[in-house]
Amino acid sequence: MRGYGACLDSLDPDNFCARSEYVDISVNLDVQRIVNNAHAGDQWEELLNYPEETTNWWFPGFPTPEQINPAGFSGVVNTSSWPSGTYRFCATVGGSTTALWPIDAYGTDSRCHSPFTIVRPQYTGLVCSIAQSVIIGQSASYIISAEGDPVSSVSVTMASNPAGPVMNNSPLILNSGNSYTGVAEVNTSSLSTGVYDLTFTGTDGVNTFNCVSELTVIDSGTVTLFFDGSTGPTTPTPPDGDSGTLSWNTTGPIDFCTPSMAQGDVNDWSGQADLPGSGSSVVTKLAPGETYIFQIDCVTLGGSPVDPATVQVEVGIPQIPTANLLCLGSDSKTPSTGPCEVGYNSAATLFWSSTYASTCNITPGTWPTTTSGNGNTPNLTSSVSYSLTCSGPGGVSAPSTVQVNVVANQNYTFALSSYNDVVAQGNVSSTNLLVLNPLDGFSSPVAMSVINIAPAGLPLANVNISNAPVNSPYSTPAVAQITTTGVTPGQYTITFQSNGSTSNDPKTLNYVLSITSAIAPTAPQSADVNQGVCGQVIVTWDSHATHNSSIEYRVYRRLSGAGAWGDAIAVIPYTSAGGYTYQDNNIPAGSYEYRISASVGSTGSPSYSPVLGPIVPTPCNASLSGTYKRIVGTGSAPSAYAACGSSLGIELPNGLIYKAGDSVFFEICVRSSGTLALSNVVITEDLVKSLNIENIQLI
Incomplete structure (x- = not known):
């Protein structure tokens, strides 16, 4: 508004111009940052009053007040502390005309310059040194560096998971004076052993970055010494007491250990060079009745000694050995002094122990000679008594005995080759009677019999059992044959019985026989x-x-x-x-x-x-020649005979047939003088094979 108030002729980063004609002027200078093409708001803003008589102006960003011509002004704005970004200058000038006009008038004018960009160095990250392992009480040091090209100081703090560790010099300030690199010290005096995750956080007021490292707190170191597994005092007695094994283990960063004797002299131990942090060593020739104190001293990797460890050994006087023998049977759960029971052909387990002994012996059998142990007997078929004796420097033990009894349950399995059959009436059914699986040494003869048939109708006599009794090794069975001729058809249950004279006898099995009506077989x-x-x-x-x-x-x-x-x-x-x-x-x-x-x-x-x-059968010829007087006939004795030459004499016929077994009597006349007596008459059988004449008598 030229002539009636304030005016703003131009505005640029290098030249601010304002003029007025005898007016009060106010100037609002605004610097805006542009982000993503949008104004990010005012960064610097101030109301400037320019009274009529005043020639001193003050603008934000100006290092010192300037003498400004009321007609305009120019100056340098210090942007050295401005962050990187895009900016523009804007100004609004306002004023009144009270000095020249009877009535006040007020006018304003605003202008913005084109944007300009500032590029600054930046803080881009935080770097931590590697993980640390320290002995409890020591401090862990972590080198922390700011990455990039910081222009402002970076403040570093630390957090821990789990909680506990604290950074001594918190916060750690990284700046140009230390090249943005510093050392964070973490004290472990009040910490427990373990692993801690440390998170370092650094900020320059604008950017914040983290880095993570690890702290492991370990024990300062210990050593423990054992004699035969005991930290002592221990009192071994020969034969166990004249030697033993010293062993040790350590915790913490142990470098080496040195053996020594706090009491007594055992070169096996004290004569050794430096030892590692863990191990074992055998010592011998310990004298009965003596007391020894073995010692070990260890040094950490840092050269610090740890508390020494000792173990006291009091060697006893030789004693008479003792022996203890136990057994475990088939049905036992814990070993006992017996007697123990096992099944036939089964084994028992023997357990033995002793004191003050060098060797042990178990009889009968072959057993280890160790002073303790366990083992199985052979499979036993008869009861056995076992005895244990042990010997040592103090003498020989009294025997310890256990009795192992064999419980024999002799038995066998009775079986049939078939348990049922169906036959037609008149046929023969059969099954084998078997003796199987003899147990516990069973070898007795097994009798076989039929004890019942139901229902009635099939007689017991119809069942014939052969090859009974069945004898060991029972490879040949008994055979039962059932004749069904004349038996009424139906179903019959035949009960067979075996008896081997064991506690499990007698045994019975049923055989079911179904007899059907007779069926005509195939013709010859x-x-x-x-x-x-x-x-x-x-x-x-x-x-x-x-x-x-x-x-x-x-x-x-x-x-x-x-x-x-x-x-x-x-x-x-x-x-x-x-x-x-x-x-x-x-x-x-x-x-x-x-x-x-x-x-x-x-x-x-x-x-x-x-x-x-x-x-037609072949006819038979007569076997006698001559004539016969008469056929007397059959009977038990001949009847009276007639004289030869009577009128009844006829030729012998052919083909006379009589029933087998009959006696046939003939009167035979041999032609001679007719008056001589018969003598030396012989009757022969021509067809001996077929006629079979017997008991020929002359009458």
């Missing part, structure tokens, strides 16, 4: 008839593959053309597979037909071969 095969000697027919046939010992063959004969067959002339049982022959002898003259049947037993339904024949 290849049946045939042929003529034999006089009065004889030979009948032959073959068994069928299905035939067995239950089959009976029957031979039937009838006159050719006759209707009925009548009863069988022969019954022949099946004996084996193959061919069968029947000789039909003393057949009367005539023509005949034959057939053969196969049936199960005598009551089974038969199957018949085809009808064989007709066949």
Whole structure:
């Protein structure tokens, strides 16, 4: 507003211009930072009053007051402390015209210069030194550095997880004077041993960064000394007391240890060079009744000694050994002094211990000679008493004994080769009676029998058991055969019993036999008839593959053309597979037909071969020559005879047939003078094989 108030002709970073004509002027200078193309707000702002008579102006950022011409001003703004960024200058000038006009007037004018950019060095990160391990009470030192190109001081603090460690010089200030690098000291006097995670945080007021390191606090170091595993005092007695093992272990940063004797003299120990932080050493030739104090001194890696360790050993006087023998049986849970029980052919476990002994001996058997231990006996089949004796510098122990008893439960398994069967009436069923798995030395004979059959109807006599009793090694079983001929069909339970005279006998098993109605078997095969000697027919046939010992063959004969067959002339049982022959002898003259049947037993339904024949037997010639007076007939004694030459004399006939077993009496006359007495008369049998004449008497 030229002429009536304040005016702002121009504004630039290097030239601020304002003029006024006898007015009061106020100037608002505004510096704005631009972030992401948006004004970030005022960074510097101040109200400037320019009274009419005043020529001294003060602007923010100016190092010193300036003498300013009211018509305008210029100056230098110090931006050295400004952070990096983009900025612009803006100014607003306002004033009143009270000096020239009767009525006050007020006007303003604002202008901004184009943006400008300041680029500054920056603090970009914080670096910590590596992890530290220190003995408790010592300080840990961590080198901390600020990265980048800081222009301001960096203040460093520390936190710990778990809590405890504290930085001595907190906060640690990093600046140009120490090249932004310092040492953080952490005291461990009040800390527990363990691992601590340390987080260092550094800030320059604008940027903040962290770095993490680790602190491990370890024990200052200890050493412990043992004699045969004991820290003492210990009082071993020979034979255990004249030698022993010294062992030691340490904690902390131990460099080396030195052995020595606080009492007594044992060169095995004190004569050694420096030792490592842990180990063991054998000492010998300790004298009975003496007291020894062994010592070890250790030094840390830092050269500091730790408290020495000692162990006291008081060697006793030799004593008479003691022996203790225990056993553990099959059913025991803890060893005992016995007696212990084990099963037949099983082992027991022996446990032994002793005192003051060098060696031990167990009898009977072969056992270790150690002074303590355990082991299994052989598998025992009879009871055994075991004895333990031990010897040492003080003498020989009294024996310690245990009794191990064998509990034999002799037994076996009774079994059948089959437990059921189904057969047709007349067949034979069979099963094997077995003795299996003899236990605990069982070897006695096992008797086999039938004790019951239910229901009634199958007689006990129909069950035949062979090869009984069954003898060790029981490889051959007893065989039970059940004949069903004539037995009413049905189901029968046969109870077999075994008895081996053990505590587990007798044993029984059931055999279920189902008998069905008889079924006609297959007829005989290849049946045939042929003529034999006089009065004889030979009948032959073959068994069928299905035939067995239950089959009976029957031979039937009838006159050719006759209707009925009548009863069988022969019954022949099946004996084996193959061919069968029947000789039909003393057949009367005539023509005949034959057939053969196969049936199960005598009551089974038969199957018949085809009808064989007709066949005519070969006639037989008379066996006597001459004449006979008469046929006296059959009977038990001859009747009165007639004189030879009577009118009854006739020739001997051919083919006279009599029943087998009959006695036939003849009166025979030999032609001579007719008056001489008979003497030296001989009767011969021409057909010895077929006629079978016996008991010939002359009368």
